Amino acid sequence: MINFLAPSALFGLALLAIPLAIHLFQPRKVRHTPFSSLRWLFQTEQRLARRIKWHQILLLLIRAAFVTVIVLALARPQYYGGGKAEVVERFIVLDTSRSMAYRTADQKTPLETGREFVSELIMRSRAGDRTAVLLTNSRTQILTSLTDDLESALPAVERATTGIAGTDLNTALATVQSMLPQCREDARIKLYFVTDNHQQSWSPAEVQAFVTDAKRPVQVQIIQVGVMSPRNAWIADAQVRPGGAEGQTTVVVDIACSGEGDQRRQLHIGDSSEPVDLKPGGSRRVTFSIPSIDDPKKEIIEIRLEPPDSLPEDDVMYVDLSSGGGLRVLLVEQATSRVPSLRPGFHVNVAMEALSRRTGNISVTMKSPGNLIPADILDAEVIILADVASLTDATLSALEARVKAGAGLAVFLGPSVNREFYNTGMHDPLHPQDSLLPLPLAPVGEPAGGRPVSLKNIDWTHELFAGLLDPKLGDISVARVKRFYTFNANAINASQVLAWIEDDVPAVIEHALGPGRILIFNMTANDTWSDLPRRNSFIPLIDRILTFLGSARARQFTADETVVVVLPSVNEGEAIVVEGPDGTPVQSTINTVNGRTFVRLDNISQAGVFHIIPGGDTSRAVPLIIRPGLSDSIPTPIDTELLGSWWAPADFSVVNADRELEQLSKTTHLALSPWLICLACLLFLAEMYLVHRLCPRLNPAVTTMLVSHESNQSSETLHRTVNHSS
Known part of the structure; x- marks a missing residue:
């Protein structure tokens, strides 16, 4: 064929x-050449023409x-x-996330192996088959829609490079889902995921939703191109703490480690360094005291691990020393009891008091919804709602405006929540991504069997949970939840879910509203619905929550997210330029709303320190720190049986790229x-x-030969005629 x-x-x-x-x-x-007589050339001319x-x-x-x-x-x-084979509609998804650049001595990177496999697969397309090729990391790019003409896809595949964003294969599922209606009814659907297939690549709810919504059999093949036993160490977090000795600044650095075997690395910050011994699956906190810097242009310092490992992007982190000022936190709790220990926000408040005594950089204001005024919200940098039933229109408007201006918001649900208010006042069904609540609340539910269940599928690489795998403090995964709000499974965006209670019930949801960050906790802030507030990890978790929600003021972001920054002061008509770490201009979107200037950056391809320069005046430059996506910092492959259970009942398999290429080479091609x-x-x-x-024109000898031959024949004929006459 x-x-x-x-x-x-x-x-x-x-x-x-x-x-x-x-x-x-x-x-x-026809060129005429005069001759004395053409009588004897007549026959030659006829035969030459033929x-x-x-x-x-x-x-x-x-x-x-x-x-x-x-x-x-x-x-x-x-x-x-x-011979003739069954017609197939193929979707080839090539992972281009940061972990695909994992390099070991004398071996190809996973991306290099993946490019070879995809090219070979394209070359072996059969007659009648159609193929779509997609590149994915935290976002998905369509190289070609379903087509039998893949000529243009090969060069694009060969040029594919890794970025600094993490892996989110769920975005590819959503893209493939939108392309399934284009498939022919008589064709078989086959999905190839060419990836290192690590633990943070998939979400069970997203996978199962895809299988259900496909409404026809789908064959799924994971092409494993990653290293089987990868190891990595990375800087999980770094914070500036006030209250150090005079003329000194305290910086606390958290380092995490994954893979087999202990690691010994050297941690450098400024002119200081310290050796660090790391255990697999654990974390290490290192505290530095460095000289304070008065020069605003030198307030961003570099922290790095040496020597670099196979994923060097997460071995470097930048910290703004000016971000260590006191964080203003507003805790709003429903007045459910006169006993302080029974109030919804009691455990959160105790945790923040402990953190404030240790660091001295947290200022907490407590309010109830009844005495909350818009000025309280507008003055806060982080707002925490603990089982709040509802808010007035004025405070709700102030809350939305404050988050859109860059404040952080944490919402702990609970039995006092007015579901109608949350679904109508905080959620807009027509524009859910522009709402404080990204999806509506369904009725309260309980785990199957009525027994409390543990959190699962926690995104340990997210900065909210990074470093909490410590053997002593890492007990989040065993926290038990006995009640929760249910959600419409079709409305859940799995890429926003950081932890799950059940396969279709999110525990923690991350959401962005402009430059502001929002965390939705599907549990109470006290121990009414879960025992998390009584766990050893609760205080470190509150510390992470405050750091994450307050990072907008420090202008620290990751490459996985869309970056939106509010500039403090910009004159009307001023040109704004964004420069990358290497000094080259970066494409950005500038918008002015209600007198505020917003700078938006999409598809960031570099990590490091960016500068937003208004009016070309470098003295007014606003620094911006971009970190690589940390979801790829744990490149350990996911358990095949677990992933297969998520894909059931689809025809699912995981194969090694080298073995599959060997099988392809055995086919007659x-x-x-x-x-x-x-x-x-x-x-x-x-x-x-x-x-x-x-x-005859290029080789006159042909004509000469023919003329000579015919002339000889004519002479012989004439001679015989004369003799006969005689």
Whole structure:
């Protein structure tokens, strides 16, 4: 069976009209040469004309064959043995996230192996098959929609490079889902995911939703291209703490480690360094005391781990020393009891008091919804709602405006919540991404069987949980939840879920509203619905929550998210330029709303310190710190059986890329283009030979030979005639 990789090139067969037109319509020019007598050349002229006509037909056939062979070669025909096969609609997803650049000595990176596999798979497309090629990291790019012409996809695949964003294969599922209606009814659907397939790549709810919504059988094959036992260490977090010795600044750095075997690294910050011993699956906190810096241009310092490992991007982190000022926190709790220990926000308040005594950089204001005024909200940098039933229109408007201006918001749900208020006042069904609540609340539910369940599928690489895998403090995964709000499974965006209670019930949801960050906790802030507030990890978790929600003021973001920054003061009409870490301009979107100037950055491809420069005045430059996506910092492959249970009942398999390439090489497959090019060369040489040897214009010897031969025959005839007359 023969298939063409570039069938559109067959339109070039129309070029066959060119040699045909030349032979049919080329004007015949007759050149007259005077002779003393043409009597004896009459027969020669007739026979010569017949020979020229035969020569022209032969040249026409050779030239037409040459054009045909060249066009067929450009169409890149492939021969496959085994006869006619079932028609397949294929979706090839190539992972281009940061972990695909994992490099070990004398080995290819996962991306290099993946590119080879995808190219080979494209080359082996069968007649009738259609293929779509997608590149994905935290976002998905469509290289080609379903087509049987993959000529343009090969160069794009070969040029594919890794970025600094983390892996989120769920975005590819959403893209493939939107393309399934284009599939033919009689075709089989097959998905190839070419990835290192690590633990943070998938979400069970998203996978199961895809299988359910596909509404037809789907064959899924994971092409494993990653290292089987990867190891990595990374800087999980760094915070500036006030209250150090005079002239000194305290910086607390958290380092995490994954993989097999202990690691010993050197941690550097400024001119200081300290050796660090790391255990797999654990974390280490290191505290530095460095000289304070008064120069605003030098307030951002670099922290790095040496020597660099196989994923060096997360071995470097930048910290703004000016971000260590007191964080203003507003805690709003429902007045459910006069006993302080029974109030919804009691455990959160105790945790913040402990953190404030240790760091001295947290200022907490407590309010109830009844005595809350808009000024309280507008003055806060982080707002925490603990089981709040509802808010007045004025405070709700102030809350939305404050978050859109860059404040952080944490919402702990609970039994006092007015579901109607949350679903109508805080959620907009037409624009959920522009709402404080990204999805509506369904009724309160309990785990199956009525027994409390533990949190699962926690995103340990997210900065909210990074470093909480400590053997002593890392007990979040065993926290028990006994009640929660249910959600419409179709409305859940799995990429926003940081932890799950059940496969379709999120525990923690991350949401962005402009430059502000929002965390939704599907549990109470006290121990009414879960025992998390009584766990050892609760105080460190509150510390992470405050750091994460307050990071907008420090202008620290990750490459996985869309960056939105509010500039403090910009004159009307001023040009704003964003420079990357290397000093080159970066594409940005500038908007002014209600007198505030917003700078938006999408698809960030570099990590480091960016600068937003208004009016070309570098003295007014606003620094912006971008970190690589940390979801790829744990590149350990996911358990195959667990992933297979998520994909059930789909036909699912995980195969090694090298073995699959070996299997592909055993199939009868022959690229015909090189042979066709050789045939075209032979036809070209034959055409040149015929033109030179048989064309009277280029080879006058042909005419001379014929004239001489006919003259001799004519002389013999004349001689016989004369003798007969005699």
